Amino acid sequence: xxxxxxxxxxxxxxxxxxxxxxxxxxxxxxxxxxxxxxxxxxxxxxxxxxxxxxxxxxxxxxxxxxxxxxxxxxxxxxxxxxxxxxxxxxxxxxxxxxxxxxxxxxxxxxxxxxxxxxxxxxxxxxxxxxxxxxxxxxxxxxxxxxxxxxxxxxxxxxxxxxxxxxxxxxxxxxxxxxxxxxxxxxxxxxxxxxxxxxxxxxxxxxxxxxxxxxxxxxxxxxxxxxxxxxxxxxxxxxxxxxxxxxxxxxxxxxxxxxxxxxxxxxxxxxxxxxxxxxxxxxxxxxxxxxxxxxx
Numbered sequence: 001x002x003x004x005x006x007x008x009x010x011x012x013x014x015x016x017x018x019x020x021x022x023x024x025x026x027x028x029x030x031x032x033x034x035x036x037x038x039x040x041x042x043x044x045x046x047x048x049x050x051x052x053x054x055x056x057x058x059x060x061x062x063x064x065x066x067x068x069x070x071x072x073x074x075x076x077x078x079x080x081x082x083x084x085x086x087x088x089x090x091x092x093x094x095x096x097x098x099x100x101x102x103x104x105x106x107x108x109x110x111x112x113x114x115x116x117x118x119x120x121x122x123x124x125x126x127x128x129x130x131x132x133x134x135x136x137x138x139x140x141x142x143x144x145x146x147x148x149x150x151x152x153x154x155x156x157x158x159x160x161x162x163x164x165x166x167x168x169x170x171x172x173x174x175x176x177x178x179x180x181x182x183x184x185x186x187x188x189x190x191x192x193x194x195x196x197x198x199x200x201x202x203x204x205x206x207x208x209x210x211x212x213x214x215x216x217x218x219x220x221x222x223x224x225x226x227x228x229x230x231x232x233x234x235x236x237x238x239x240x241x242x243x244x245x246x247x248x249x250x251x252x253x254x255x256x257x258x259x260x261x262x263x264x265x266x267x268x269x270x271x272x273x274x275x276x277x278x279x280x281x282x283x284x285x286x287x288x289x290x291x292x293x294x295x
Contacts, residue, residue, distance in 0.1 A: 006247040007247075009246070009247045010243065010246045010247045013246040013247070014243070014246070019242070019246065021140050022199065022242055023239055023242055023243075024140065025140055025143050025195075025199060026199055026238035026239050026241075026242050027235060027238065027239055028143055028144060028147045028195070029143070029147075029192075029195050029196050029199060029200075029208065029234075029238055030208065030231065030234035030235035030236075030237070030238040030239065031147070031151075031231060031234070031235070032147050032150055032151065032192045032195060033192060033196070033208040033209050033212065033230075033234045033238075034212060034213070034227065034230040034231030034232070034233070034234040034235065035151070035154060035227060035230075035231065036150075036154070036188060036189060036192050036209065037209060037210060037212055037213025037214075037216075037230045037234065038213045038216065038217070038223060038226045038227050038230055039161060039162075039165055039185065040189060040209060040210055040213060041210065041213045041214055041217050042165040042166065042223075043165050043185070045186075045189065046206065046210045046214075047096060047099050048085050048099055048186070048189070049189060049193060049205070049206050049209045049210055050099075050103065050206050051081060051085060051099040051100075051102050051103040051106070052078050052081040052082055052085065052186075052189060052190045052193045053078070053193050053196075053197070053205045053206065054081070054102070054103045054106035054107045054110065055077040055078060055080060055081030055084075055102065055106035055110075056074040056075075056077045056078035056081065056190070056193050056194045056197050056205075057074070057077070057106065057107070057110045057197065058077045058106045058107075058109050058110035058113065059073040059074050059075070059076045059077020059078065059080070059194070060073045060074040060077065060110075060197055061073070061109075061110040061111075061113035061114045061117070062077070062113050063076075064113075064114070064117055065113050065114075065116055065117045069142070070197075071142050071143065071194070071195075071197075072142065074194040074197040075142070075146065075191060075194040075195075077106070077194070078190035078191060078193045078194035078197075079187055079190045079191065079194070080190075081102060081106065081190055082183075082186040082187045082188075082189060082190030082191075083183065083186070083187060083190075084098075084102055085098060085099060085102065085186050087183060143195050146191050146194070146195060147195065149191070150188050150191050150192055153184070153188060154188060157181060157184065157185075160176045160177070160181060161181050161185060162223060163176055164176050164178045164181055166223075189209070192209065193205055193209060196208055196209065199238065199242075199252065199256075200238075200241075200252065200253050200256050200257075201251070201253045204253040204256070204257050207237070207253075207256055207257040207260045207261075208234055208237060208238055208256065208260065211233075211237075211257075211260035211261065211263070211264050212229075212230045212231075212232075212233035212234040212237060212260060212263065213226065213230040213233075214264060215229070215230075215233055215260075215263045215264040215266075215267040215268075216229035216230040216233060216267070218264075218267040218268050218270070218271040219267050219270050219271055219274075233260070233263050236259060236263070237256050237259040237260040237263065238256060240255070240256075240259050241253075241254075241255035241256030241257075241258075241259055242255075242256075244259075
């Protein structure tokens with residue numbers, strides 16, 4: 001227990017350049033995930049994020065095998081996955097089946113590529129569950145550039161994307177290019193997913209892309225408030241997860257997912273309490289008992 005909460009060791013590790021680089025990367029990832037998360041929840045793309053992460057894992061495994069940057073490989077794999085999902089699942093009825101096909105293929109191919117890799121097992125494990133020491137200055141630069149691109153594109157398409165996410169039928173009737181926004185947003189999600197592979201890992205990146213936004217949606221119906229809360233929740237989970245993982249040296253993904261889950265449960269409790277309070281205020285008072293005749 002002392003090893004898990006060694007504040008002196010945590011303070012010393014926080015002074016290291018590699019840890020500070022990882023914290024900056026986590027903060028950028030939290031911002032991007034918080035901005036995209038509400039749209040992912042509104043558009044019911046949580047499963048798509050998981051499928052995209054599997055091909056990000058495949059790209060990272062291929063990059064590891066070829067000796068190039070893992071972040072670049074994850075980005076390429078995620079973008080390919082996003083394009084496939086956006087182009088092959090135009091109908092909502094076939095979205096889940098397309099995602100399942102791509103997810104299983106990507107995971108199987110990634111496992112094969114890792115089997116070919118002759119290097120250390122820790123590097124293979126890091127792709128799946130995250131590894132903060134894998135984020136170097138080159139990866140941080142690529143992450144920052146990718147995040148700026150995502151934020152710039154999102155700023156341009158924000159209003160029509162919000163309209164098409166809330167009411168796609170009316171958006172089509174109003175001339176909003178829904179069929180263009182869908183694949184484009186899928187690419188943005190793919191880029192953001194790739195950014196989280198090295199920190200959270202391919203298996204659990206959904207904890208940052210979906211859980212904070214799902215928690216925010218439990219306590220507010222306003223898209224603006226949900227976005228702000230999702231950013232705050234994602235930042236707390238990403239940065240806090242790294243800080244808590246330093247002393248024990250445990251995989252950062254556990255702490256990120258644990259914080260995200262705790263926030264989600266807390267928001268559900270708040271929503272439940274609010275619902276009970278609202279019902280108690282709106283329910284009519286019970287009528288008085290009838291007085292028996294003769295009294």
